[in-house]
Amino acid sequence: MIKKIFILLFVSVVVCIAKSDKPNVIVILADDLGYADVGFHDVTASDVHTPNLDRLAASGVSFLNAYASSPICSNSRLALSTGRYQQRWGAYYYAEGGLPRTEHTIAEMMLEAGYRTMKVGKTHMNDGPKSHPMKHGFERFLGFIHHSWDYHLLSSKDVQAYENKRRGSPQKMTQSPIGPLTRNEGAKESYEGITTTEIFEREAISFITEESDQPFYLRLSFNAVHTPLTRAPNPQLAKKYGIPLRPFDRDAAVWKYPLWDPVKQPNYKKWYSQAAHLGIPDPYGRKIYLAHLEQMDLAIGNLMNALEAQGIADNTIIFFSSDNGGSDQSYANNGNINAYKYCLMDGGIKVPMVLSWPERFEKGTRIEATVTHRDLFASLSEITGIAPKKSLDGKSLLPLIDGSVSDLHAGETLFWDSGRKQGNWVARQGKWKLVYRKKPKDYKAYQLDENGLVKKEFKTVPIASGLQLYDLEADPGETKNLAKQNPERVTAMKKMYTAWRSEMAEPIRGRDVK
Template sequence: MIKVLFGILSLASATTITASDRPNVIVIVADDLGYADVGFHDVVAEDIHTPNLDRLANSGVVFRNAYASSPICSNSRLAMTTGRYQQRWGAYYYGQGGMPTTEFSIAEMMKEAGYRTKKVGKTHLNNGPKQDPMKHGFDSWIGFTHHSWEFNLISDKDVDAYEKKQAGSIEKARMIGIGPLTRNSEGTESFENTTTTEVFGAESIEFIEQERDEPFYLQLEFNAVHTPLTSAPNEELRRKYGIPARPFDRDAEVWEYPHWDPVANPDYKKWYSDIAHLAITDPYGRKIYLAHLDLMDSVIGEILDTLDKKGIRENTIVFFSSDNGGSDQSYANNGDINAYKYCLMDGGIKVPMVLSWPEGFGETSIEALVTHRDLYATLSEITGIAPKNPLDGKSLLPLIKGDVKEIHAGEKMFWDSGPKRVNWVARDGDWKLVYNGEPKTYHRYELGADGLVKPELIEIEVEQGMQLYNLKDDPNETKDLASMNPERVDLMKKMYTEWRSQMADPISGRKAK
């Protein structure tokens, strides 16, 4: 039974809430976080300790069946920020769809509702005319517009060191951003002796501490715990987790692995494959992942402490999730859920998700199916600002209040990675139909007694073809029931075909209008 506590505000009449009474809102997104890598889940990896995320979960609603709209970050973030299937404008996989002028972000809605707004961290939306966060309704932002960034190399001096080593090397290093962060799309800002995680936390706290009459909307998107996870974020965490020192000496004659040296190791693609795609197994990979998760958790704790000190925690909504499923390439742990990032098995799309609002509702756990797309609709109901486009998500509030047991009851849901991956899913209640156009191999690591990653990885095979699962009876997708249920397979294939006919064809994000 769901226990919900409603205080001063009545969510049923949320549209009548005045601007001064509206809650502050913080949306926090982790990057490639494993499903079993948070302490508030029922199944938790043995090496996980996330006291501040657990503290957040203990003050709100934990959604046990939450899903991203895509198994990769850019497309998932497009859906989250618009509340719509990103396939509606041709965003199926990396580089596709972009952020067109016809779509509207949560920040634009919050700005219309009278909020001051700030974006901190990662923006990866596949280009498009509205990729720039300053076009999303944010008053200010700091971060990067790329899929990945070096956690520690965020200084002009790091760029200079590479260019000194070999002119043009920064242009070659396209897969991982190196150097200063972007401020308000007007210029860059250089940082020394810190990490992106710490910078993003400090910027968030500074924004929260501003004394203003209007409520605030903060969108904080970490690049933790995305690759490149090559070293501990700082000395304290290096010692805590027993990670070898792997310093980046700008003046060293040769930069040793795992750092890329454009002279000693000119094949950048091979180096990137080695450090980010498990071509070379890092025995300390899991420990490095845990150290970065530890730092992110601490920063989130500092943000919660700031809200408490200002006396505004009770009327501040904090949303937390990951952009997609955990990545085997970063040594994430998805528990028993099948596969990882990039794949439409649940390991690629099932995510941790928490919504906390102490003044609005109390602590509970909900098993109903929800998605990232539901965040937009939820905030629309709270602010009273109607969306500019029809939403595919639905407000979570009736579910939290206990008015309904399911907000997506009877609704068919779909995932589609397009022709680049030939991988799609149709979901009808507990039934999940998966089509894989080609087989795919993932790798699961194992830890030794010393906590180090064993040299040999276990291959996880995702088979080609049509597969049918009942997630109520088989949540880890171990029993393919397609051959036993041909009529259901045909019916769900038709559901997918009909849905796909309503979506746009894939389009390069650079061609979005």
């Protein structure tokens, strides 16, 4: 009886929110964060220290079986923003899908609900007519529109320094651009002596501390801890972790590796492969990753402090997650789950996820049920009282949080698909995960010595081809393929995938989507 009364009260409160005290909402997304690189998980790397993320988790709900919709950032962000399978309009892998005019985003819903909206940080939507933040519901924007950006070289003077040297190189800096960030529709802003993480923190705090009678919706997308991680955020963290400073001197005759010098190394793609794809292992790679993680953790802590100083922390919802699984190329640690970014083993799609709302949710709640990024849209739709304009593939997390259900996706089969070129798809039903890979793949996994430095020798993490069936409750590391022992289950789940795939669109280039 008491539980029923609590649920009724909870529902009545949610219904009233749209009419009165609307909560502020902040969605924070890290980039390529390892599953074991947060302190609030049971499996945490021994070198990780994230006091502010742990504080955020303690203030709300931690989801211990949370999944991104893709093993790569752009497609995952499309699903999170729309609450739908991004394959519905042909987004399977890089450069595919974009954001069509017909899709409706969380930001558009929040704007309709009377919220002030702002996007800070990374936007990577694979092009499309609505890919710019100012076209999908944000009234303001500061950040970059690319899959990556240099953390430090944020000035027009840095761009000019490279242009002055480019005579020696036929290639431009394409994979990790440098220079000013973009404000709103296209104005450029230069910065000196500061990192993207600090700029995004400052901009986010400025937005939430503005005087206004309207609630706000803030999307804060860090590029930490994405590659290329060539140096520490600042001298203080470099000293703490024992990292060489590696300063950038615009006027130096030679820019030493791991900085790219177009004259010394004209082949930019070769440099990028060396610096960001483990072509040359950086002995300080893991330490640099940890330093940027600490800088991001501090930024999140300062944001939480600002909410408390404004007296609005209790009625502010904070969602935190990573866009996809941790990357071996950035020296992330995924703990005991298998593989890394780019593939559909759990290491590529299982992510940290927290939802905090101190005024409504019980502090320190930990939930084992399977959830996905797509569930955020439905949750905010229920809270704001604004019905989605498209049929959602996610479900509201509120019944799971208040205890009225124990399994949000009970009886449902969840799907992942990286497209026919990648030849990798997944069907997930409860504890059972069916994986198909067309070709095997070997990951380079870094190893650390007793001083926390990356060894020259990698270990190999092999990913098998063919159909594979795993019991994730008994085998979270996906080590025992049970397909041969369960042929009927494999056939049934493959049939479900085939039916789902027939409802999705064919792959389409992002620039071609309407």
